[in-house]
Amino acid sequence: MRLFLFVLLLVTLSFSSVFADHSKCPSSPYFDVAPSDITHAKDLSAAELAYHSKYMQIAIDIAIENNSKFAAAIVHKNGTVACTGVNVGGSRMYHGEVKAIMNCTTMYQQATWEDYSLYTTGEPCPMCSAAIMWTKFQKVIFASYVSNMYCERCFNQLPMDSNEIFKLGYGINHNIVVIGGVLDNITDTFFPSVCNQAETGWGVTPLCQKGWSRECPRPSRYFGN
Numbered sequence: 001m002r003l004f005l006f007v008l009l010l011v012t013l014s015f016s017s018v019f020a021d022h023s024k025c026p027s028s029p030y031f032d033v034a035p036s037d038i039t040h041a042k043d044l045s046a047a048e049l050a051y052h053s054k055y056m057q058i059a060i061d062i063a064i065e066n067n068s069k070f071a072a073a074i075v076h077k078n079g080t081v082a083c084t085g086v087n088v089g090g091s092r093m094y095h096g097e098v099k100a101i102m103n104c105t106t107m108y109q110q111a112t113w114e115d116y117s118l119y120t121t122g123e124p125c126p127m128c129s130a131a132i133m134w135t136k137f138q139k140v141i142f143a144s145y146v147s148n149m150y151c152e153r154c155f156n157q158l159p160m161d162s163n164e165i166f167k168l169g170y171g172i173n174h175n176i177v178v179i180g181g182v183l184d185n186i187t188d189t190f191f192p193s194v195c196n197q198a199e200t201g202w203g204v205t206p207l208c209q210k211g212w213s214r215e216c217p218r219p220s221r222y223f224g225n
C-alpha cells in the first residue's frame with residue numbers, strides 16, 4: 001500500500017510539473033527597462049561640445065598616430081588625462097576602451113573610476129560597454145555610432161546600441177552618463193563603406209531594419225531619473 005501511495009505521489013508530481021501553469025511567467029526574470037539616454041553632440045551646449053571635443057581629439061590623434069581607428073582616453077573630472085589606449089591587435093579583445101582601462105589599472109592600481117570619463121572614437125561594443133560599467137566610469141563619450149558603422153557602412157559590429165548595456169546598471173548600482181557623436185564628422189571618415197565586399201574583401205551584409213537611416217531618432221530615456 002505504501003509503495004502504491006509513493007508511486008501515486010510520484011506520478012502526480014510528474015504530471016503537475018508537465019501541466020504546470022506557466023501563463024503567469026514573465027518572458028524574462030529581469031526588470032525590463034528602456035535604453036538609457038544618449039545625449040547627442042548636436043544637443044550639447046557650445047561650451048560642453050568644445051570641452052568634450054578637446055578630449056575626443058586626443059583619442060582621435062592617438063588612433064591616427066597608431067594607424068588604428070579605435071582609441072580611447074580616460075580623463076579625470078578635473079580635466080587631467082590619466083591614460084590612453086589604442087586597438088592595435090594582439091587579441092580581438094584588446095579594443096581601445098579595454099586597453100585604456102587596462103593601462104590605467106596598471107598605472108594607478110585602481111579598480112574603479114567613478115571620477116573619470118572615458119572618450120572613445122567608436123561607440124563601445126557590448127564587451128566594452130560592460131567593461132566600462134563594471135569599472136564604474138562616470139561618463140562615456142563616443143564619436144561614431146555603431147549603427148552608422150554597421151547599417152550604413154557594413155563594418156563588422158555586434159549590432160547593439162551601447163545604451164542597451166548601459167541601461168542594465170541597476171544590477172550593479174551604477175548609472176552612467178552617455179554622450180554620442182562628438183567629432184563623428186572626423187571619425188566617420190575612418191570608416192569608409194566596405195559594403196562592396198567583392199572589392200574590399202571584408203565587411204558584412206548588415207541586417208538592419210528597413211527604413212532606418214542615421215537621421216532616425218535614437219532611444220533616449222535615462223534610467224533612474
Ligand SMILES: [Zn+2]
Nearest residue numbers: 095124125128
Ligand atoms: Zn569594444
